Amino acid sequence: MGRIKNINIFGKRNYESGSLEPKRVFILSVEGNKTEYDYFTYIEENKDELNISQLIKINLIERIDTNSSPEWVKQLLHKYTDTFGLTERDSLWMIIDRDLQNNSEKVIQKVIKDCENNNFKIAITNPCFELWLLLHCIKDIDDYDKEVLLNNPKKRMRAKKRFIDDELTKINGSYNKY
Numbered sequence: 001m002g003r004i005k006n007i008n009i010f011g012k013r014n015y016e017s018g019s020l021e022p023k024r025v026f027i028l029s030v031e032g033n034k035t036e037y038d039y040f041t042y043i044e045e046n047k048d049e050l051n052i053s054q055l056i057k058i059n060l061i062e063r064i065d066t067n068s069s070p071e072w073v074k075q076l077l078h079k080y081t082d083t084f085g086l087t088e089r090d091s092l093w094m095i096i097d098r099d100l101q102n103n104s105e106k107v108i109q110k111v112i113k114d115c116e117n118n119n120f121k122i123a124i125t126n127p128c129f130e131l132w133l134l135l136h137c138i139k140d141i142d143d144y145d146k147e148v149l150l151n152n153p154k155k156r157m158r159a160k161k162r163f164i165d166d167e168l169t170k171i172n173g174s175y176n177k178y
Contacts, residue, residue, distance in 0.1 A: 022057040029061045029076040029094045031068040035177040070111040093121045097128040127152045130164040137171045
C-alpha cells in the first residue's frame with residue numbers, strides 16, 4: 001500500500017501556526033526604576049517556570065528618571081497611550097507605594113479617582129514594594145513586628161535605608177533599590 005500524501009492548497013499551511021497573540025497585555029507604570037522593574041521583568045521572563053500562561057504579556061513602561069510621585073507614575077501611562085494607543089487586550093496599571101512619608105492620604109485618594117476616570121487600574125503596596133519582596137524571602141511574618149513593617153522606619157535619622165531595606169540586605173546578602 002502506498003503513502004497517503006497531504007494535499008496542500010498553494011499558499012496555505014497544512015497545520016495551525018504555533019504562535020498566538022496574547023489574550024491580555026498588562027502595561028505597568030511603576031514607582032521605582034530598579035526594584036519593581038527587576039521584579040516584573042523576572043516574572044515576564046520566567047512565565048513557564050512560574051506557571052503563567054504565555055498568552056499573558058507584561059510590558060513595563062521603561063524609564064530613566066527617579067521621579068516616583070504618584071502623579072508622575074500616572075503621567076507615564078498617559079504618555080504610553082498617546083504614543084502607542086490601546087487595544088481591547090490592554091490593561092493599564094500603575095503601581096505605587098502607600099508610603100505615608102511621601103504620599104499623603106489626600107494624594108493617594110486623588111490618584112485613585114484619576115485612575116478610575118481614565119480606566120487605569122491601580123495597585124498600592126502597603127507600605128512599600130520592598131515589603132512585597134520581603135514576604136517572598138521569609139518563612140513566617142510573625143517573626144516581625146507588624147507595626148514596624150507597616151511604618152518601615154529609618155533606624156537612624158540620617159540613614160538612607162529603611163527597616164525593610166535593611167532586612168532584605170541581611171537575608172539576601174545585598175540589596176540596592178536604586
